[in-house]
Amino acid sequence: MVRVLKASLVVVLVSLFTFSSVQADSSVDAEWSSLAWYQIPGKYKKHWRKLGWTENIWDSGNEAKFPASNGKAWHELSDVEQGAAWALGYDEACWNGLNK
Numbered sequence: 001m002v003r004v005l006k007a008s009l010v011v012v013l014v015s016l017f018t019f020s021s022v023q024a025d026s027s028v029d030a031e032w033s034s035l036a037w038y039q040i041p042g043k044y045k046k047h048w049r050k051l052g053w054t055e056n057i058w059d060s061g062n063e064a065k066f067p068a069s070n071g072k073a074w075h076e077l078s079d080v081e082q083g084a085a086w087a088l089g090y091d092e093a094c095w096n097g098l099n100k
Helices: 002-020 027-033 042-050 055-060 079-087 092-098
Strands: none
Touching: 027 092, 042 079
């Protein structure tokens, strides 16, 4: 049982390291935008929802329907929105680079 837990922890840590290592790269946005809503794992959908995204908005691709958070600079995001963006792999530099 302990070995299974240790192995699971290693997988989680490697996944976190791999995902967080691309935070400052604008390719984070390209990776997310290449997915349909149904392809996004549930643990990440909750963060997109905190930023105002829904399945209909995401899959429409219609920028006029994008949530308000999409056009905000990092400092304009609420603490909850910043936390959600961070959990999705964005940091301040990356987020601001996308929202100029």
